[in-house]
Amino acid sequence: MSDEGSVDDRWASQVEIVAACRAHNFWTWSAQSAVDPLPVARAEGVYFWDFEGRRYLDFNSGVMCVNIGYGEERVIDAIARQAGELAFAGPHTATRARAELGDLLSGVTPAGLDTFLYTLGGSEANENAIKLARAYTGRHKILAQYRSYHGATHGAIAATGDLRRWMWEPAVMPGVVHFVGPGGDPWSRDRTPADAGTALDHLESVMRFEGPETIAAVLIETIPGTNGVLIAPPGYLEGVRELCTRHGIQLICDEVMTGFGRTGAWFAVDHAGITPDLMTMAKGLTSGYAPLGAVAIAGHILEYFQERVFQGGLTYNGHPLGLAAAIANIQVLQADRLIERAQRVGARLERALREVAAEHAIIGDVRCIGMMAALDLVRDLDRRPPLADYAVRSEAIHSLRDDCLKHGLYLRSHNSTLLIMPPLMIDERDLQIGLEILGGCLGRLASEL
Ligand SMILES: Cc1ncc(COP(=O)(O)O)c(C=O)c1O
Known part of the structure; x- marks a missing residue:
């Protein structure tokens, strides 16, 4: 800040703010010259x-x-209180926020998914879910759907089944095989979405031809979101669960967009009554008040890591401000x-x-x-x-x-x-x-x- 003017003086108008933002930002998902923030x-x-x-x-x-919604005082106060009490504690610490969130979260996730690895957002949750499934199974392939988005980091973009992946190929994480989900292909001659049986037959064929013993996980958005709210026909998710169980393949459900009430249930898996082996979440976990994601981990995968070191973790995993925001956010979802x-x-x-x-x-x-x-x-x-x-x-x-x-x-x-x-x-x-x-x-x- 200069002596002559406060920050407010320098950026008093919308035009100046936009110009200053454009001057010093590299914008995501954009051609830089076309950005009009x-x-x-x-x-x-x-x-x-x-x-x-x-x-x-x-x-x-x-x-x-x-x-x-925005401006929710109960969450803002919780973040402020947490910042005053303990703004940072590393991923290896036992904090009150960590204790409280695990207790709350395990009350709303499907039974059997009550251990959580906290991340900074959705992409990183998917990265960790992929690693956990690969380590647990000792297999490497990940089956993912076309018409899906799982995030922009290396593995998550490799799993993504739309054009956002293309720019980064072939350097993205190897081992992903895509299949067509029940949303089908509206650009094809046969544009009608598949029924559950047809879509499951296709998935089973892909498993057969790839070799089930090479497949670590099927990773799906429970309801693909940005690709168009592609609600699976009745029986499809149950069928995917059954196929995975039959072949020892881990089912990872990406609930980053669908979680925390978005679909009228805590999680979209609740509509089908299925329990994945790993479930990823972010977005509605804090309603955006602070960055936080999580992977919910089933008992058998937890068991595998009881005596093995999980080689992974970031400085800000389990950041107290994110945890505090999630606690208050879940309480608001419940109370209201x-x-x-x-x-x-x-x-x-x-x-x-x-x-x-x-x-x-x-x-x-x-x-x-x-x-x-x-x-x-x-x-x-x-x-x-x-x-x-x-x-x-x-x-x-x-x-x-x-x-x-x-x-x-x-x-x-x-x-x-x-x-x-x-x-x-x-x-x-x-x-x-x-x-x-x-x-x-x-x-x-x-x-x-
Ligand atoms: C279904 C889904 N998965 C993963 C992600 C990535 O989450 P993040 O942007 O928090 O890394 C998104 C983001 O839009 C998403 O919609």
């Missing part, structure tokens, strides 16, 4: 504001993580009954989205579970194929997003699919406001196309 000054509930006082309704919960609320308001969201879809032929499919929804935008009146080819940027969907933003609604998209994932505590009035903005923008887009 969204100015965010503060946030409360389901809204955030820019520095000029413009208000935006957040239909993306930040990065699909702010499940309890936000899981039940996500079911109730989610049913209303689904009805409303189906009404929107009925009005606009540009919408193909609607998929919704709890507060996790996707709208496919399509080219033809027979509601297919997707608006843009795979890996082709859809200008139309970006102009729709820009139009939404101009009208005060923030949401995200992937390929030709709009993603709608508001905070779980959104009330019906705000939901209606967002849906009306979205309906208006879809109408304008349809008339332009």
Whole structure:
């Protein structure tokens, strides 16, 4: 800071803040020259504001993580208290926060998953789950689905089943084999999603041809999120569980996006009643108030490491501020009954989205579970194929997003699919406001196309 002016004086305007951010940042997921960062000054509930006082309704919960909404005093106070008491303690320490979170978390995870390795986020949780499965089985292959995202680090991006992996090949972690999940391929001639039996037959074929005794794990997003809320048909997840059990393959369920109420259950595996061997989480674990991820580990894998050293760990694993945020966040989810609320308001969201879809032929499919929804935008009146080819940027969907933003609604998209994932505590009035903005923008887009 110079003597002449305070930090506030130097960055008094939105224009200056954006310019200064652009001057010194290398932006993720972006071509640097094309970056136009969204100015965010503060946030409360389901809204955030820019520095000029413009208000935006957040239909993306930040990065699909702010499940309890912004500005929640109970979590802010818990983080502040933790910072005052003990801001840092290393991964080898027994802290009050570690004691309390394990107790709380094991009360909401599926029975049998009650030991946790804390990480800094979702990608690192998946890295560790892969390592644990490989060490436990002594096998190396990881089967993962196309149309999935597991994170941007070396192993997690290798497991990712979409175009975000392509840039880093062939140097990504070896040993991953991808298979087509029940979401199918909407760009293919046969665009209908597979039923459970067909999808399971395909997975079993891949296992057979790869050799089950070489496969350490099947890693799936329980409900693939960014790739379009691809809800598996009844029986599919149970079938994957059975195939894995039969062949001694570890099932890793990535619940980074689906965990902590997003789908109207604590975890998406709860809908199918299955228990994976390893379950990864992040995002809604703290609702984004501090960085934290976790791997929930089943008893047999824990047993394997009783007498063997787990060679892994980072300086900030189990950081007290993240743990404190998670404790308070889970308490808010419980006290405010936000899981039940996500079911109730989610049913209303689904009805409303189906009404929107009925009005606009540009919408193909609607998929919704709890507060996790996707709208496919399509080219033809027979509601297919997707608006843009795979890996082709859809200008139309970006102009729709820009139009939404101009009208005060923030949401995200992937390929030709709009993603709608508001905070779980959104009330019906705000939901209606967002849906009306979205309906208006879809109408304008349809008339332009
Ligand atoms: C399903 C899933 N897995 C993993 C990740 C990676 O998590 P993180 O960005 O916290 O590393 C994400 C992030 O969007 C995700 O959606």
